[in-house]
Each structure stands twice: as structure tokens, then as C-alpha cells.
Amino acid sequence: MSIRDAVLANLKQITDPVSGQDIVSAGIVRALNVEGDTVRFVMEIDPKLAEQMEAVRTVAERAARAVDGVENVSAMLTAHAEKAPPELKPKPKPSQTGPQPVAGVDRIIAIASGKGGVGKSTVSANLACALAAEGRRVGLLDADVYGPSQPRMLGVSGRPASPDGKTILPLRNHGVTMMSMGLMTNEDQAVVWRGPMLMGALQQMMGQVQWGALDVLIVDLPPGTGDVQLTLSQKFAVDGAIVVSTPQDVALIDARKGIDMFRQLKTPILGMIENMSTHICSNCGHEEHVFGHGGVVAEAEALNVPLLGEIPLHLDIRVAADDGAPIVVSKPDSPQAEAFRKIARDLIAKGQA
Numbered sequence: 001m002s003i004r005d006a007v008l009a010n011l012k013q014i015t016d017p018v019s020g021q022d023i024v025s026a027g028i029v030r031a032l033n034v035e036g037d038t039v040r041f042v043m044e045i046d047p048k049l050a051e052q053m054e055a056v057r058t059v060a061e062r063a064a065r066a067v068d069g070v071e072n073v074s075a076m077l078t079a080h081a082e083k084a085p086p087e088l089k090p091k092p093k094p095s096q097t098g099p100q101p102v103a104g105v106d107r108i109i110a111i112a113s114g115k116g117g118v119g120k121s122t123v124s125a126n127l128a129c130a131l132a133a134e135g136r137r138v139g140l141l142d143a144d145v146y147g148p149s150q151p152r153m154l155g156v157s158g159r160p161a162s163p164d165g166k167t168i169l170p171l172r173n174h175g176v177t178m179m180s181m182g183l184m185t186n187e188d189q190a191v192v193w194r195g196p197m198l199m200g201a202l203q204q205m206m207g208q209v210q211w212g213a214l215d216v217l218i219v220d221l222p223p224g225t226g227d228v229q230l231t232l233s234q235k236f237a238v239d240g241a242i243v244v245s246t247p248q249d250v251a252l253i254d255a256r257k258g259i260d261m262f263r264q265l266k267t268p269i270l271g272m273i274e275n276m277s278t279h280i281c282s283n284c285g286h287e288e289h290v291f292g293h294g295g296v297v298a299e300a301e302a303l304n305v306p307l308l309g310e311i312p313l314h315l316d317i318r319v320a321a322d323d324g325a326p327i328v329v330s331k332p333d334s335p336q337a338e339a340f341r342k343i344a345r346d347l348i349a350k351g352q353a
């Protein structure tokens, strides 16, 4: 049994005091991430129950640590999305609070997805590295507080330094300057991310991180249409959004919501990327359409947005991401890397990156 499965099995022994189900089935345990002997996950809870759930969090951490091979466990409490998101009806703000540029940053591109797990972070990391390989000065902000994955994907670790206590020094690898909101949270501390906190944290990341002079800052957003997306588009001059989706109907429905949101926020949509487009067997090269095929092409056409590219589902892409060197860095000449590199070159040719 893998460590992940063993941790999940132990967590399933814990009852959610609210629903009476186990905390995994109740959907409380999210973004479970195993890296070597370190296990991280978040527990999505009703913020009103934070005190009561803190006890459950402690038990959950202990249960995860009981698994053989696990040394460190970090479980964070996060507030689950409350009510209908206010972002559906954004109110225009007075001009002085309108979208502002970030000093030294020429362009901001947001990478979004309607649904989690469709490969938004993988696309962001590869696109950032591919743009850097083309000679662009690239920053990557991992704004996915619920499941920060860029430190792992880009192979960086450690907490960013702040020599003066005001500015934050980003990390750098594969030619990309990177900062992750996940690196700012204290691993031992339970954090309930509420809307205003998220907004504050995002503003801090954009304004206080010493990005230096960048041609493009890529922002890897959390999935869905929430506070982070809203704040980013309302407070910062976002030049364009790219929406990543798999060809499945369920993912596409959510992708459409994301596109609607950006349209309402008047953020230009640069296009859609179909990820996990076809599965290419790493042994025999046989192609298979695991999640269907062509769904995103059709959707992009229906929504009148460009299709920027199709990325195959390939084991090497996943392995490269887990090993801290995205495929465009670890196997730059592979057809899988070429799929990302072509998108990067096209964006540069159009003056968008």
C-alpha cells in the first residue's frame, strides 16, 4: 500500500462530528500531498466550527504520522467556500482602486481552471520554464493556497527570506523566479484562509515580493472562481487569462464558468489549453482518449476563444513534475515538451508573453 493510501485509510477512521461520516468521505480532507516522508493536507471546514475542528485536526495529524515512513505531517484548516460567490456580480470600484500594474512586471498572465486536478499547475510550471528557455524573464506566482504545488514542481524548497522584514526574496530555478503563497504559511500552524486574508496575502505576494524586472508574471490560480481570482483581476492589471481544461464534460462546464467570470471582470482571455488530451503509452506509444477528445476544441470554438494547444497525458509529464524539473526542462526535445514549447513560442509571437 502506498503511503498516500495508508494515510487515507487512517484518516478514514476519524469521524466528522458534523456529518457523522468519516472525514475523507465527508470531503473535509483535501489536497493530500506526500513528498518523501512529509505528508501535507488541508481540512476544509465551516469557519464557525474552527475551534471544534482544531481537535479533529490534531487527531488527523496524529493518524497520518502513525503511518510507517511518515515523519512530518502538516494539516491546515481552511474555510470552505461560503454561499454564492460574490464575484459573480462584481461591482466596479472607483478608479483609484482599479487594476494596478506591478512594478517592474510587463505582463501578468493568469492560469485558471474551473475544476481542480486538471493540470493547471503542471501547465503553469511548464509554460514558465518554456518561456524562460525562449529567453523571456519569467516570474511564477503560485497563488493556490489550498494545494501549493509549484515548489515541488520547480524543485525548490525552504522558506523565502525577508532581510528587511518588508520585502520578500523569491526563489529561483530553471530560469524562473518563483514565489508560492504556500511557502509563507507556518507548517505547524493551522491556518483558516478566509476571503480577506486571501486577498491580503495575494496583495502581499504581488507587491512585496522582489520580482525584479520581468517580461511576464504567470499566476497559477487556485481552481474555481473565488476570492483569489476576483482580487487578482480587480486589483492588478492582468493582461490575459488562460483556462486549462481536460476534454471531459464536467471539467468543461466548470471551465466555461471560469471564462464567464473573466469576461465579467473584463480580463482578456488569451485562450484555452486542453490538457490530458490523448494518453500516449510510455511503453508502446499507443494513443488513447482517456477523457474523450476534442471537447476543448469544440468548447473554445463555441465560446469564441482561441485553443492554444493540446497537451497529451503522458507518464513523463507527471514524473518530471514530481521530480522538480518540468518536462520542458528534463526532456526538452520530447514531443510532450514540444507541446508546451509551441504554446510558449506562439504567445511570444503574439506579443502576449
Ligand SMILES: Nc1ncnc2c1ncn2[C@@H]1O[C@H](COP(=O)(O)OP(=O)(O)OP(=O)(O)O)[C@@H](O)[C@H]1O
Residues within 6 Å of the ligand: 113, 115, 116, 117, 118, 119, 120, 121, 122, 123, 144, 147, 149, 222, 223, 275, 276, 311, 312, 313, 314, 315, 316, 317, 318, 319, 321, 322
Ligand atoms: N498532461 C499530463 N500528463 C500526465 N500527468 C499530468 C498531466 N497534467 C497533469 N498531470 C498530473 O496530474 C496531477 C494534477 O496536476 P496539477 O497539480 O497540475 O493539477 P491542478 O489543476 O493544478 O490541480 P489543483 O489545482 O487541484 O492543485 C499531477 O500529479 C500532475 O503531475
